[in-house]
Amino acid sequence: NAGVMQNPRHLVRRRGQEARLRCSPMKGHSHVYWYRQLPEEGLKFMVYLQKENIIDESGMPKERFSAEFPKEGPSILRIQQVVRGDSAAYFCASSQTGGGLTAEAFFGQGTRLTVV
Amino acid sequence: AQSVTQLGSHVSVSEGALVLLRCNYSSSVPPYLFWYVQYPNQGLQLLLKYTSAATLVKGINGFEAEFKKSETSFHLTKPSAHMSDAAEYFCAVSEGQSGYSTLTFGKGTMLLVSP
Numbered sequence: 346n347a348g349v350m351q352n353p354r355h356l357v358r359r360r361g362q363e364a365r366l367r368c369s370p371m372k373g374h375s376h377v378y379w380y381r382q383l384p385e386e387g388l389k390f391m392v393y394l395q396k397e398n399i400i401d402e403s404g405m406p407k408e409r410f411s412a413e414f415p416k417e418g419p420s421i422l423r424i425q426q427v428v429r430g431d432s433a434a435y436f437c438a439s440s441q442t443g444g445g446l447t448a449e450a451f452f453g454q455g456t457r458l459t460v461v
Numbered sequence: 462a463q464s465v466t467q468l469g470s471h472v473s474v475s476e477g478a479l480v481l482l483r484c485n486y487s488s489s490v491p492p493y494l495f496w497y498v499q500y501p502n503q504g505l506q507l508l509l510k511y512t513s514a515a516t517l518v519k520g521i522n523g524f525e526a527e528f529k530k531s532e533t534s535f536h537l538t539k540p541s542a543h544m545s546d547a548a549e550y551f552c553a554v555s556e557g558q559s560g561y562s563t564l565t566f567g568k569g570t571m572l573l574v575s576p
Contacts, residue, residue, distance in 0.1 A: 349504070378563065387465075387551055387566035388505070401563070436504060450564070452497075454504040 347372065349439050349453035350419075357459045358427045366422040366456045370439030377420045378450060379412060382434040394420060427460045434458075463488045463554045467567035475575050480539040482570045484526075484552030487533065493555035494535045495564065496526055500548045508550075511535060522546070547574045 350369040358364050370377050375396050380388040381404075393401040394414035405412070409427075414420040424431055434457045438450035468483040486492055493512050497505040509520025516528045526537045535552060549571045553564040 351504075380564075380566075385470075385568070387553075387568045388564070390563045390565070393563060404563075449507065449510070452504040452506075454502075457502075 349374075349437055349451050351435075351437050351453035351456050353456060354454060355457050355459070357461060359461055360428055361426050364424040364427050364431070364458055366424075366435050366437075366458070367419045368422070368437030368439075368453060369419040370437075371441075371451055374439035374441050374451075376440045376442065376450075377414050378438045378440075379420075379422050380436045380438065382436060382455070384433070388436060391422075424458075427458075429460050432458055432460045463492065463556050463565050465552050465554050465565055465567035467550075467552050467570050469570055470568065471571045471573060473573040473575065474542045476544055477541050480524075480537070480542045480546065480572065482537040482550050482552075482572065484535045484537065484567060485533050486535060486552075486554050488554060493562070494526075494528065495553040495555065496520065496524070496535075496537050497551045497553060497566075498522075498548050499551065499569075505551065508537070542572075542574050544574050544576070547572055 352367050377394045379391040382388045390404040392405050392412045397416050409425045411423045434455045436455045437453045440450045464487045466485045495510045496508040498508050499505050508524050509518045511518050511528045519525045524539045549569045551569045552567045555562045
């Protein structure tokens with residue numbers, strides 16, 4: 346059973362370009378979470394999605410960032426008009442259920458975005 | 462809101478020595494607590510979790526952690542460090558909201574193991 350798959354592993358974008366990060370959850374998982382890890386920081390929650398629904402986007406920046414989890418295909422985190430401050434590692438996690446406090450989330454290897 | 466504080470951004474030990482990584486949390490409700498390990502350029506791997514059962518939790522790779530409510534702590538220990546333990550370790554608390562949970566992480570502690 347493959348784990349959470351993220352691609353690309355590394356992404357370089359120039360300021361003003363768009364970045365699209367993909368996450369395929371583990372088989373049988375319908376809950377996806379995105380986290381961002383800035384340099385010297387822990388991971389910060391961004392958004393929680395179920396199939397075709399955004400459940401909680403309280404951690405998403407108000408502008409330029411969006412996320413989706415379509416009925417078919419991977420979850421996408423999209424960053425428009427990237428700036429240097431967007432450079433970070435973006436991690437996706439998936440779980441089988443929302444599950445309350447004990448649901449275990451499995452993390453992907455992350456996409457490291459560098460904005461030049 | 463819940464929060465996690467990890468004391469010491471870097472901890473250095475010799476191979477074979479005791480490993481102690483500190484984690485304190487704040488929470489207005491009984492917390493669920495986790496330790497994750499991150500190897501360079503890798504994702505996070507769950508080491509162990511506390512979910513209100515036994516206060517001493519055993520995890521993978523010989524690690525364990527003890528939940529102490531009176532001290533609001535969840536320190537991670539391992540009796541004897543191996544070179545392969547060198548990695549970054551994150552403590553996290555789970556915030557349950559309306560039937561789902563998100564994780565709040567500490568800033569991490571880099572464990573350095575010398576021969």
